[in-house]
Structures are given as structure tokens and as C-alpha cells.
Amino acid sequence: MKIALAQQNYHIGNFEDNTRKIIEGIHWAKQQGADLVVFTELCVCGYPPRDFVEFTDFINKCYEVIDRIKQHADSIGVLIGSPARNLRRKGKDLFNAVFLLHEKEIKGEIHKTLLPNYDVFDEYRYFEPSFDWKVLEFKGKKLAVTICEDIWNMGDNPLYRITPMEKLMPFSPDVMINLSASPYNYAQDVVRNSIVKAHVLKYKLPMLYCNTVGSQTEIVFDGGSLVYDINGGKVKEMKYFEEDYQLFDLDELSKKDPSVKHPAGEKYFYSAKEVGTGEDTLAYLTNEKNIDEIFHALVLGIRDYFSKMGFSKAILGASGGIDSAVTQALAVEALGKENVLALLMPSQYSSSHSVSDAEQLCKNLGNCYYNLSIKEIFDSFLTTLKPVFKDLPSGLAEENIQARTRGNLLMAVANKFGYILLNTSNKSELATGYGTLYGDMAGGLSVLGDVYKMQVYALAKYF
Structure with a gap:
């Protein structure tokens, strides 16, 4: 299976432009012979949408855009991020979600579990955490799909009680895919690499991490999407501060190499506060x-x-x-x-x-x-x-x-x-x-x- 990552710059609430970019990304992936193309967290509406999600018209527009995009997801699978309605009576009205589109249909829906409510983030104000966990089956592969913060619950003092990948591992997934909107800070690239590599080594699965790029007023997203193979080797670190598109072969990412060894006591960083400690x-x-x-x-x-x-x-x-x-x-x-x-x-x-x-x-x-x-x-x-x-x-x-x-x-x-x-x-x-x-x-x-x-x-x- 060939998987494309589309690292794009979105505009909050500019549905026409966001839709155009996503469709262009789908066409690029088709031309490359990709089976699946991965976009980023809440790419349909732009991140962070904040109080816009309180408006019914805004959510209706998100679903209209998904309907338009899925017409282009005919021979190719598409993973896109969007708000999704919570059909249960309990909890907040919306999920931060990922939709799998294929054969011009919605084939699956994944909800974000870990909703950050610190620093520049206020997701728990708007979204309900996931009620359940499942893999997405696509062309004979089981995809463990997570959304941004879902992979950041690591280290000796994790912030959350639930780690989504622990919930997904009983389904025997073949690959980890994370759709993200992770803002820039001095150490974010170091921490991201640590987080992704730690996941690969812990769960013994390759991982593709697709991050957004661009600025939304006071927040800058730096891109730098990552791909690690099953042996913990970094295959690609995509461009920083600009859009980028890359194609990867899942079969190649999944080839085990027993000769690859990682140093005992290798240092991992799980938060930006840990980077630069001890330096002037x-x-x-x-x-x-x-x-x-x-x-x-x-x-x-x-x-x-x-x-x-x-x-x-x-x-x-x-x-x-x-x-x-x-x-x-x-x-x-x-x-x-x-x-x-x-x-x-x-x-x-x-x-x-x-x-x-x-x-x-x-x-x-x-x-x-x-x-x-x-x-x-x-x-x-x-x-x-x-x-x-x-x-x-x-x-x-x-x-x-x-x-x-x-x-x-x-x-x-x-x-x-x-x-x-x-x-x-x-x-x-x-x-x-x-x-x-x-x-x-x-x-x-x-x-x-x-x-x-x-x-x-x-x-x-x-x-």
C-alpha cells in the first residue's frame, strides 16, 4: 500500500479554499499512484476553529465540504479532519474527528480522545472525548488512526488517564497514522521526533505523522511531518514552514531489520520543557x-x-x-x-x-x-x-x-x-x-x- 502525506496550509472558515487545496492534494496523490492520502487535523474548517464550531451553519458547511470531497475519493482512500456531530444525548455536541473516504462514501469515523485544554489549546471546551476505539480497515490493512494530542500521553507523568494506542493495540493494527495540528515552539521538532520514535519502538509498528503548516493569527504551525519505519528509523522529515507532499510505501516501512539496534538509555523528550535543560x-x-x-x-x-x-x-x-x-x-x-x-x-x-x-x-x-x-x-x-x-x-x-x-x-x-x-x-x-x-x-x-x-x-x- 502506498500512502501520501499532504502537509497543507489552511484558512479557518475559508471552506472554498480549504476544499480546493484538499482536492488538489487528492489529485496529486492519485497521480503518484497512492492508495491512501492523509491530510491534517480539522483540515476541512482550519485549526483552531474555536467559537465558530458553536454555529450550526459552520458545522453544516463542514459536512457539505465532506460531501464534495468524497466525490474525489473514488479510487483512492482519503483521511481528512473535521468536526463531527455527537449523536448521543450525553456529552458535548461535537467530536474532533477524522473521516475515511473511499468509493465516494464515508467508510469510517474516528474521534479524538485526548483534548488539550492548556497553553493555546481549548479543545475540551468544544469537543467530547471519544467514547470508543477502533481501527479503520482499508484495502486489507488495519489503520490505527489518532489525532494530534492522542499520541502525546507519554513519559513518567502523563497528563491523561487513557492512552489511545493502548486501546487500539488489541485490534492488531498494521500501521499508526496521526493527523495533527501541532504549533511551533523552539523544541517542538525535537519532541515530535521523540514522541513518534517512542511510539514506533513501543508498539513495533511504522508511523506516519502529518502536521499542518501555516499561521492562524498568533499561532504558527511549522509542518515538519514525520515518517518512521518499523525499526525506529526516520524515513522522512518533511519541509518546515511550507507546504509539502510526499509518498511512502507501507510495505517498505513494515520490513523488519533485526540488525537495527537502539542505544540503551537513549534520551527521549516528551515535552518542550525538557529540551535545553542544563544549557545556558x-x-x-x-x-x-x-x-x-x-x-x-x-x-x-x-x-x-x-x-x-x-x-x-x-x-x-x-x-x-x-x-x-x-x-x-x-x-x-x-x-x-x-x-x-x-x-x-x-x-x-x-x-x-x-x-x-x-x-x-x-x-x-x-x-x-x-x-x-x-x-x-x-x-x-x-x-x-x-x-x-x-x-x-x-x-x-x-x-x-x-x-x-x-x-x-x-x-x-x-x-x-x-x-x-x-x-x-x-x-x-x-x-x-x-x-x-x-x-x-x-x-x-x-x-x-x-x-x-x-x-x-x-x-x-x-x-
């Missing part, structure tokens, strides 16, 4: 691997935020400092120089080199910019406030007037021409409260909001 924190956060991944994650995040929101042009304030410089460079990389506008807004307190640095960066990157002095605006504020401020010494209030003046100018241009304002504050500033409300904290997207200051410097060197 600063060195770990700024190492070459992490900075490369952060760069690609931010570029993908910016690009998808704009395209999925229906915008194309960004504006930001260019101060000549490192934060705005890195934000500007990332925006140009993601959107193109023709779609980025920088406003230089010096006051009488701005140094000449900060202005010249900002101008030079704009010339280097090739994006449009304007130099708008805020001196007169700032002075008019002080004149207006003179009866209140009297002769008190200048301080924080005056500094913040400058930041808020810049914020007003940026938002005025953004509103006038349909730009999205990019915030340039970094995580270190946000963590310490170093910023001005309605000033330099203004913006529709905080590009560096999850990037520490030293990582900003490392990103600047990366360019």
Missing part, C-alpha cells in the same frame, strides 16, 4: 537553529496574517533602533518591499544618526518611507498643557506624548490608505512593562511580541 539559557534561545526557525516562523506569520485577513500593505514607525529595523526587514521579506511603508518621525530630541540609520535601512531594503517631524505637534501639546503642567520639570509624561503622537500619525496613515500597523515592541519590553499605551504599543500585529531582546539582536545578525 541565553545561548539556547539565540543558537543558530532556534534563530533560523524563529525567522521563518515570523515571516510565515506575517505573510499569512495579511493574506488571510485580506490585507497586503504594512506600515510601521522606523526609529533607527534595532526593534523597528528587524520588524521592517521581516515585513519586507514577508510582503515585498512595495508593500511596506515606514514613517520616520523625529522630534527635537532625536539624534541625527538615528534618523540617518532609519533612512539608510529603507534605502537598503527598497521600501517607501516618509520623514515627518513631530516637533511642531509636540510643541503644540506642551503649549496646550501649559496651564496644567505649569513649570513642573519635564519627564515621563512628555516622553509619552512623543510616542503617542507617533502612534496617532501611524494610525492616521494606516486608516487613510488601508495599511495594517505593525507593532515593534519585543517580549522583554512587554514583560517588564517598558512601553507606552496608545503609543509604541499600538498596532494590529506585534511581530516581535514573543521574541526576547537578545533574540532580536540575533535576528539582525541573521539577515
